[in-house]
Each structure stands twice: as C-alpha cells, then as structure tokens.
Amino acid sequence: MEQGAAVKKYRKGMTRVALLYPSTYEVALSSLVYHRLYFTLNDMENVYVERFFLRSPGGPPEPLRGYEGGAPLRSFDFIVAPIHYELDYANLARALLGSGVPVPSRERASPKVIVGGPAPTANPEPIADMVDAVVMGDLEASQGWLEGVLNEGMPIEPAETVYVPAEGKHEVRIGYSASVPRGDLRRIRAPEASFSIAVEVARGCPFSCAFCLEGHITKPFRTRPASEVIEEAEGLYRLYGLRVALVSLTANASPWFKDIVRGLVARGVPFSVPSLRAELLDEESIDLLARAGQLTLTLAPEASERLREALGKLAKDEDFVRAARLAASKGMKVKLYALVGVPGETMDDLRAFAELTRRMAASGVRLELSVNPLVIKPQTPLQWLPMLPEDELNSRIRAARDLYAYERFSYYDPFEALVQGSLSLGDRDALKYIVEVARDGVGRGSWRRAASRGFLSIALRPRRSPLPWSHVKGPFDEKVLAERLRAYLERVPEA
Numbered sequence: 001m002e003q004g005a006a007v008k009k010y011r012k013g014m015t016r017v018a019l020l021y022p023s024t025y026e027v028a029l030s031s032l033v034y035h036r037l038y039f040t041l042n043d044m045e046n047v048y049v050e051r052f053f054l055r056s057p058g059g060p061p062e063p064l065r066g067y068e069g070g071a072p073l074r075s076f077d078f079i080v081a082p083i084h085y086e087l088d089y090a091n092l093a094r095a096l097l098g099s100g101v102p103v104p105s106r107e108r109a110s111p112k113v114i115v116g117g118p119a120p121t122a123n124p125e126p127i128a129d130m131v132d133a134v135v136m137g138d139l140e141a142s143q144g145w146l147e148g149v150l151n152e153g154m155p156i157e158p159a160e161t162v163y164v165p166a167e168g169k170h171e172v173r174i175g176y177s178a179s180v181p182r183g184d185l186r187r188i189r190a191p192e193a194s195f196s197i198a199v200e201v202a203r204g205c206p207f208s209c210a211f212c213l214e215g216h217i218t219k220p221f222r223t224r225p226a227s228e229v230i231e232e233a234e235g236l237y238r239l240y241g242l243r244v245a246l247v248s249l250t251a252n253a254s255p256w257f258k259d260i261v262r263g264l265v266a267r268g269v270p271f272s273v274p275s276l277r278a279e280l281l282d283e284e285s286i287d288l289l290a291r292a293g294q295l296t297l298t299l300a301p302e303a304s305e306r307l308r309e310a311l312g313k314l315a316k317d318e319d320f321v322r323a324a325r326l327a328a329s330k331g332m333k334v335k336l337y338a339l340v341g342v343p344g345e346t347m348d349d350l351r352a353f354a355e356l357t358r359r360m361a362a363s364g365v366r367l368e369l370s371v372n373p374l375v376i377k378p379q380t381p382l383q384w385l386p387m388l389p390e391d392e393l394n395s396r397i398r399a400a401r402d403l404y405a406y407e408r409f410s411y412y413d414p415f416e417a418l419v420q421g422s423l424s425l426g427d428r429d430a431l432k433y434i435v436e437v438a439r440d441g442v443g444r445g446s447w448r449r450a451a452s453r454g455f456l457s458i459a460l461r462p463r464r465s466p467l468p469w470s471h472v473k474g475p476f477d478e479k480v481l482a483e484r485l486r487a488y489l490e491r492v493p494e495a
Contacts, residue, residue, distance in 0.1 A: 019051050022095060023053070034082060132156055135162055137175035138176045180222050183236075197237070209312045271292060278322075295332060300337040317356050357369065371409070384465075
C-alpha cells in the first residue's frame with residue numbers, strides 16, 4: 001500500500017492533469033523528478049492530478065487509466081510527461097495510441113501534451129509533432145509558465161525556455177535555475193516498488209567531456225551547502241528508514257563533498273554515491289566512503305588516456321590505479337565504465353585500456369567492468385560525427401571482453417545504442433518510425449523492423465549544420481562546439 005501520496009479531491013472547474021511516466025510504476029517511483037513534479041502539480045490550487053504508468057516496458061498499445069481514480073487518459077485536459085531516455089518516446093506514443101488519443105498534436109484539441117527532460121531538451125524534433133510544448137532544461141526555470149497554463153488557464157504559447165513545435169522551429173533557450181532548490185521531504189512510497197530516496201548534492205557539471213550530453217546542457221555547476229544536504233538526507237532517512245542516494249553528475253566536485261560525507265557518517269545516515277572523478281579522490285575521501293559502508297567505488301575512465309584527454313577528461317591512468325589501490329585497502333570493489341566506438345579509436349587504444357585494467361587488478365581490487373558503445377548526442381562537440389555500424393561495435397566489445405582484466409563483465413547492446421543515437425539525432429521525420437514501433441509492440445523486433453526501413457541511417461551518417469536542433473540554444477554556442485570538434489580531430493586524426 002502506498003504512503004505519502006497527496007489527498008486531493010476533484011472540484012468542478014479544476015484542470016485535470018495526467019502525470020504520465022512513459023515506463024512502469026516501479027521505474028517512476030525511482031525518479032526524483034517524478035516525485036517532485038507530482039507534488040509541484042498538486043500544490044497548484046486549481047489542478048487535479050492522476051498518475052499514469054505503463055504495465056510493462058514493452059508490448060502492444062494499451063489503454064491507460066489513472067492510478068488514483070481510474071479515469072481514462074483521453075478524458076484529461078493535459079498530459080505532463082517527464083522523459084529521461086529517448087527509447088521512452090515510443091512508450092509515450094504507445095500510451096496515446098492505446099488510450100485513443102491521436103498521436104499528431106494537430107489532430108487533437110485535448111489532451112494537450114507537455115514534456116520535459118534531458119532527451120527532448122537537447123533535441124525536441126523527433127517528437128515535435130506529437131507534443132504541444134517542451135519545457136527546456138530545469139523545471140524551475142519554466143515553473144511560472146507551467147503554472148500559468150495549468151493553474152490559471154493561460155494558452156500554450158512559446159516562452160524563452162518553452163518550445164511550442166506548432167510554431168515551427170523557433171529559437172528557444174535551455175533554462176536553468178540559479179541555484180539548487182531546497183529539498184522537499186515529500187515522497188510516495190510503495191513496498192511493492194523499488195524505492196530510491198534521492199538527494200541532490202549539486203546540479204550540472206563543472207566539466208564538459210566531448211561525448212557527454214548532460215555536461216553540455218546543465219551549466220552552470222551549482223552546489224548545495226553541506227548543511228542543506230545533510231539536513232535533507234537525515235530527514236528522509238528518519239522518515240523512511242531507507243538508504244539515501246546522493247545524486248549529482250559529479251558529486252565529489254562539490255567543494256563540500258567531504259563535509260557532506262563526514263556529516264552523514266557522524267549522524268548514522270546510510271547513503272550511496274554515484275560515479276566519482278578519480279582525479280578528485282584522495283585517501284581521506286575513500287576512507288570516509290568505506291566508513292559509511294560503501295562497498296563499491298564507481299569510476300569512469302571511459303577510454304585510453306590518449307582518447308580520454310582528447311575528450312576533455314583529464315584524469316590520468318595513475319589516478320585510477322591510485323584509487324583502485326586505496327579501494328582495495330578498504331575492502332571495496334571497483335566498478336569501471338568504459339566506452340567503445342569513440343571516434344578515432346584504434347586497437348592500440350583498446351590495448352592501452354586493457355593495460356590500465358591489469359594495473360588496477362594488480363592492486364588486489366575486484367574489478368567489475370561495464371562496456372558501452374559511445375552514443376553520439378546533440379549539443380556536444382561530437383554531434384556532427386557518425387556512430388560506428390553494429391558489427392564493428394560488437395567486434396570491439398568482443399575485443400574488450402578478451403583483452404581487459406575483470407571479475408565481472410557487462411555491456412550495453414550496440415543495436416540499442418544505435419537506436420538511441422538515431423532517436424537522439426533525428427528530425428521530425430523520425431516520428432514515423434517511433435509510431436510504427438509503438439504500434440508494433442516496442443520490442444527489439446519492432447526496432448529491428450524499423451532499422452530495415454532505414455531508421456538507423458540517422459545515427460550512421462555524418463551531419464552538417466544547420467542541425468535539426470540548431471534552434472535550441474544551450475550554454476555552448478554551436479561555433480564553440482565546432483571549435484572543440486576541430487581540436488579533437490587534431491588530437492585524434494584517425495577520427
């Protein structure tokens with residue numbers, strides 16, 4: 001049984017909002033954004049909210065009914081959907097199709113569909129003809145617009161940080177909040193669902209690695225004072241009795257990282273941390289994490305030192321070897337994230353990375369390795385380059401499995417990486433593939449059939465400016481990104 005959900009009855013004249021997460025209930029409840037959006041909408045006096053989820057991550061279109069009152073999705077005035085991953089575009093289309101809601105926005109008077117999240121922020125065009133508005137960047141930057149439309153009945157119109165596709169490719173900016181908002185202890189909890197209590201340590205990233213979407217669209221880097229983070233984490237732990245997840249793209253880049261860890265350890269608050277920057281780790285940091293009960297140290301060397309430096313990630317091999325040695329001394333294992341298919345990557349780069357893993361393993365640390373094909377993303381310096389074909393990516397993953405040192409090996413499917421890349425880099429004509437896949441069941445076979453009709457060519461071909469998303473203005477001007485690409489190609493001429 002759920003705990004913590006808002007209790008709010010419908011009154012005549014209220015705006016009916018369907019808060020749709022385009023995945024399952026369990027996945028939705030693990031999203032901090034979903035919790036925050038749910039309570040933000042419920043705080044609006046004239047808004048009535050029901051939640052919607054898909055029963056399974058794949059399958060044919062299914063009619064959706066509200067979790068609270070059982071009302072059909074098509075009966076609502078608005079659908080609000082946070083979208084974190086490009087593959088969920090097909091699930092959004094699947095929800096509309098199954099619920100009798102026309103997919104093209106021009107064919108429906110209601111419900112109006114408003115989306116947000118990193119994927120449509122970077123490039124809204126693949127779903128532009130399916131949605132009525134895209135909130136670009138941080139919710140807080142467009143919260144006044146959202147409240148005006150939902151709570152006060154204002155019409156949907158473009159704003160500085162809100163994209164309205166029906167108006168054509170108009171210029172729009174990626175919005176950001178000036179600071180990280182103070183924490184909110186309200187959460188929905190259900191024993192039958194995986195539940196993560198997330199607390200923001202910082203927002204954005206001080207680095208701009210050439211392959212990283214989030215590092216390019218979430219500027220500036222904004223940190224929270226240690227006292228705020230500790231207070232929120234302790235409050236949530238006392239309320240729910242569950243481990244807290246410290247959320248940040250680069251948690252240990254916060255100048256208060258050690259103070260936060262030290263404070264949580266002193267108060268007996270269990271917590272976990274995401275991937276950390278090896279060059280920022282020292283013995284004290286790892287000792288504090290070990291004392292907190294952290295069993296795994298997660299690092300992302302990505303590639304050989306040559307490619308890593310060209311990508312803008314300045315950690316040296318020695319930083320990772322030192323971190324592995326310190327982790328081993330504390331009985332921790334190390335999980336590594338690695339990339340294959342980096343533009344210009346050679347077998348010498350794979351061998352150099354293999355040598356790094358062997359040096360780390362020689363410290364006695366247990367190594368877990370996750371190898372992922374590089375997915376080219378919009379709003380990054382690599383956005384003009386093609387991805388490698390599936391067979392070549394598979395070949396490089398096999399080479400990694402044979403060459404690298406590890407106790408446990410996992411990888412991301414190259415075919416799905418190419419699907420993700422094509423959804424990331426597409427224009428409005430990508431929607432026809434998304435709808436076909438939604439009708440076809442949103443499974444691997446559905447995407448394979450879309451690939452046979454040319455869908456993957458979006459990711460496999462090089463691009464020229466203007467790009468489908470050139471009207472989206474982020475922290476980095478397109479000319480700056482082009483200069484960074486030129487610098488990369490000078491350092492990695494094989495690309």
